[in-house]
Amino acid sequence: MDFHFSDEQRMLRESAREFLQTECPKTFVREMEKDPKGYTPELWGKMANLGWMGIVFPEEYGGVGGDFLDLLILLEEMGRACLPGPFFSTVVLGGLAILEAGTESQKKEFLPRMIRGELILTLAHTEAATTQFDPFLITVKAIRRQNLYFVEGTKLFVPDAHVADYMIGVARTQGRTHGREGITLFLVDAKSPGIRWELLKTVARDKPCEVIFQKVEVPRENLLGRLNGGASILEKLLQKAAIGKCAEMIGGAQFVLDMCVSYAKEREQFGKLIGTFQAVQHHCANMLMNIEGGRYITYKTAWMLSQGIPCMKLVAVAKAWVSDAYKRVAALGHQIMAGTGYMEEHDMPLYSRRAKAAEIAFGDAHYYKKVLAKEIKLDP
Amino acid sequence: MRGDEGGKMDFGYTKEEEQFRERLGNFLDRELTEEIARQNWEDRGVGPEAREFSRKLAANGFLGMSWPKEYGGQGLSPAYDFIVIDELGRRWGAHIPLDVGYTMVGHTILRRGSEKLKKEFLPRIIRGEIEFCLGYTEPNAGSDLASMKMRAVEEGDDYILNGQKTFNTEAHYADYHWVAARTDFSPDVPKHRGISLFIVDMNSPGVTVWPLRTMSGEQTNEVFYENVRVGRHRLVGEKNKGFYYMMEAIDSERNHVFTPFRLLPILEELILYARETKFMGKPLAEDPVIRDKLAQAAMELEVAQVLADHSRWMESNELPMTYEPEITKVFVSELEQRLVDTGMQILGHYGQLEEGSKWVPLRGRIEWYFLHSFMTTIGAGTSEIGRNVIAQRGLGLPRS
Numbered sequence: 001m002d003f004h005f006s007d008e009q010r011m012l013r014e015s016a017r018e019f020l021q022t023e024c025p026k027t028f029v030r031e032m033e034k035d036p037k038g039y040t041p042e043l044w045g046k047m048a049n050l051g052w053m054g055i056v057f058p059e060e061y062g063g064v065g066g067d068f069l070d071l072l073i074l075l076e077e078m079g080r081a082c083l084p085g086p087f088f089s090t091v092v093l094g095g096l097a098i099l100e101a102g103t104e105s106q107k108k109e110f111l112p113r114m115i116r117g118e119l120i121l122t123l124a125h126t127e128a129a130t131t132q133f134d135p136f137l138i139t140v141k142a143i144r145r146q147n148l149y150f151v152e153g154t155k156l157f158v159p160d161a162h163v164a165d166y167m168i169g170v171a172r173t174q175g176r177t178h179g180r181e182g183i184t185l186f187l188v189d190a191k192s193p194g195i196r197w198e199l200l201k202t203v204a205r206d207k208p209c210e211v212i213f214q215k216v217e218v219p220r221e222n223l224l225g226r227l228n229g230g231a232s233i234l235e236k237l238l239q240k241a242a243i244g245k246c247a248e249m250i251g252g253a254q255f256v257l258d259m260c261v262s263y264a265k266e267r268e269q270f271g272k273l274i275g276t277f278q279a280v281q282h283h284c285a286n287m288l289m290n291i292e293g294g295r296y297i298t299y300k301t302a303w304m305l306s307q308g309i310p311c312m313k314l315v316a317v318a319k320a321w322v323s324d325a326y327k328r329v330a331a332l333g334h335q336i337m338a339g340t341g342y343m344e345e346h347d348m349p350l351y352s353r354r355a356k357a358a359e360i361a362f363g364d365a366h367y368y369k370k371v372l373a374k375e376i377k378l379d380p
Numbered sequence: 381m382r383g384d385e386g387g388k389m390d391f392g393y394t395k396e397e398e399q400f401r402e403r404l405g406n407f408l409d410r411e412l413t414e415e416i417a418r419q420n421w422e423d424r425g426v427g428p429e430a431r432e433f434s435r436k437l438a439a440n441g442f443l444g445m446s447w448p449k450e451y452g453g454q455g456l457s458p459a460y461d462f463i464v465i466d467e468l469g470r471r472w473g474a475h476i477p478l479d480v481g482y483t484m485v486g487h488t489i490l491r492r493g494s495e496k497l498k499k500e501f502l503p504r505i506i507r508g509e510i511e512f513c514l515g516y517t518e519p520n521a522g523s524d525l526a527s528m529k530m531r532a533v534e535e536g537d538d539y540i541l542n543g544q545k546t547f548n549t550e551a552h553y554a555d556y557h558w559v560a561a562r563t564d565f566s567p568d569v570p571k572h573r574g575i576s577l578f579i580v581d582m583n584s585p586g587v588t589v590w591p592l593r594t595m596s597g598e599q600t601n602e603v604f605y606e607n608v609r610v611g612r613h614r615l616v617g618e619k620n621k622g623f624y625y626m627m628e629a630i631d632s633e634r635n636h637v638f639t640p641f642r643l644l645p646i647l648e649e650l651i652l653y654a655r656e657t658k659f660m661g662k663p664l665a666e667d668p669v670i671r672d673k674l675a676q677a678a679m680e681l682e683v684a685q686v687l688a689d690h691s692r693w694m695e696s697n698e699l700p701m702t703y704e705p706e707i708t709k710v711f712v713s714e715l716e717q718r719l720v721d722t723g724m725q726i727l728g729h730y731g732q733l734e735e736g737s738k739w740v741p742l743r744g745r746i747e748w749y750f751l752h753s754f755m756t757t758i759g760a761g762t763s764e765i766g767r768n769v770i771a772q773r774g775l776g777l778p779r780s
Binding site for chain 2 (some may be wrong): 297380
């Protein structure tokens with residue numbers, strides 16, 4: 001057992017933190033919340049130059065050849081900085097799906113461009129009927145006519161669809177609306193005729209979209225993975241996405257704790273630093289416990305994923321725990337920062353709003369505890 | 381790997397560790413019974429079977445793995461000791477049979493004791509032959525431990541001890557008292573700088589043990605000292621450094637005592653109970669609320685395990701621990717309370733039945749744990765003191 005990061009991983013974290021402190025100050029984060037695109041091509045280009053988009057991809061596609069843990073370090077730092085923009089959609093949801101399920105020619109076509117920062121990707125998955133998270137509730141249809149598929153239906157909460165070049169569309173090619181059988185993934189050109197999108201206004205102001213597909217043509221060679229075999233690809237992808245989101249949340253939660261601890265060491269009331277009060281100390285201790293548990297369970301699960309060890313149980317544990325833990329940390333942070341932290345221009349709301357969005361993304365504790373109930377063999 | 385240099389993240393066990401676990405598991409399946417497990421865990425007094433089990437555990441090479449060879453150990457990584465603790469724990473919540481000596485006192489003797497003390501005590505601890513009990517708490521020194529009043533005054537080659545200790549669990553069957561007493565009485569010395577540690581034979585003249593019965597039926601004790609004569613060679617380390625030694629040992633104690641694996645049998649019994657027990661013709665395991673509660677407990681157990689693994693890993697690699705074992709302690713003890721509360725809710729009416737009653741489910745274990753769980757967040761330091769430690773040592777917040 002070894003909880004240490006390698007020297008390279010530590011350097012990666014340090015340089016990422018430094019870079020984001022300079023390039024992604026909170027003024028920029030707030031600006032991007034109001035910006036119609038939500039990111040700038042300048043920063044995107046700089047991130048590509050650092051090799052961030054290629055961190056987890058093999059060198060043959062222009063990547064850095066790192067492993068999943070390296071990607072998690074970046075995501076943790078991005079969560080700490082509240083980095084806006086389509087990194088998660090592009091690299092985790094798009095890139096990893098292509099790497100996992102793509103043909104050699106699809107990998108060659110998409111990955112090098114994505115890694116150079118020339119291609120923005122996303123995953124069009126959730127639908128209106130998914131009022132509670134369920135990855136296999138898919139009604140959007142893809143119907144085959146000769147060498148074309150026609151995609152028809154509406155997707156919701158598609159991250160960064162408004163800036164994406166390609167979307168991985170999750171569609172039903174067979175079977176009932178709910179179930180693993182008959183789900184197929186497609187690489188859909190986001191500029192295809194028949195696609196319309198509209199920004200949704202959300203608590204995190206991160207601009208997920210409604211995407212309407214009306215007889216959208218997708219050539220047969222853009223099928224990603226096997227026909228009707230999308231569920232297992234999706235399952236693997238969502239495991240990595242959930243753990244990636246956990247890393248992002250841990251980074252954010254750690255920032256909240258750091259901010260509260262420094263505040264408690266300088267803010268005086270009743271003639272004393274508030275950090276001397278046991279009530280404040282216990283809030284801070286609870287925040288640290290929530291974060292430490294979350295950090296190690298996230299990295300343990302990531303290690304299992306990168307070793308190819310089946311770990312649905314731990315994915316469920318991690319996403320359920322971290323989703324709730326970040327929320328608790330944010331709530332305690334608000335107690336410590338008090339009135340000043342309630343103001344819109346304060347950093348605190350940037351984190352508590354994102355904590356809520358991240359909790360929902362790829363399944364919350366409610367969903368994963370249902371998964372866990374099966375994993376601990378509650379069913380006969 | 382030692383020190384703070386870079387490694388490679390790895391959450392697995394080595395092949396040697398896995399083989400050791402398997403060999404140990406086979407031994408425990410053969411030799412350990414629920415009765416032996418409970419004798420120690422419930423502080424009912426370690427009976428002849430448990431003493432015999434303790435000696436066998438040692439004879440088969442499962443004690444003292446990380447201890448130096450010169451005192452009877454095997455000079456391996458502490459990771460092996462933790463495997464023993466886990467494998468015992470997953471079987472009825474068992475612990476090292478004579479655990480105070482083995483998991484707490486022995487490490488301080490090794491670190492701070494004279495060569496004479498090491499030679500006298502360590503081999504017998506590793507052979508599973510002797511037990512200690514801690515003599516720290518006093519009626520007016522609980523959370524504020526440094527304010528203890530017991531006195532040890534030098535007289536020739538001896539110290540004369542007078543005073544009273546309380547909540548000294550194991551005192552009624554331990555062979556030795558690991559007792560802290562004041563040795564500097566000048567008012568200008570801060571109270572934590574005037575305390576020393578001694579090893580006292582429990583059958584020394586002037587030592588009296590009075591039983592105290594806890595709400596869950598365990599025995600703990602008051603221990604009275606009246607002019608008890610202790611040889612100077614039984615002073616541990618330096619005079620007036622005792623409080624530092626106690627604090628120094630706390631992290632390792634937490635790592636060795638607060639073991640998430642010991643809660644696994646409770647969860648597993650509850651899962652089985654929920655599957656096999658019906659209400660209105662349907663298994664309880666189909667009730668979404670019960671499923672959610674058990675999943676919550678299973679989740680928290682996994683988090684507890686990785687927290688424990690982290691602070692154990694720090695100890696195994698001699699990294700400086702500050703707040704990590706305290707987090708494990710607070711988390712595991714509070715998890716036990718929540719888990720047992722869930723258990724009592726699942727058992728419904730039947731939850732209140734005690735062991736031996738007609739209709740009692742799960743041998744009354746959940747009811748016993750329910751009573752016992754009031755102690756876990758108090759014993760070895762309350763959750764509140766624990767949070768002070770985490771905030772002050774871990775986060776650098778100023779002292780209250």
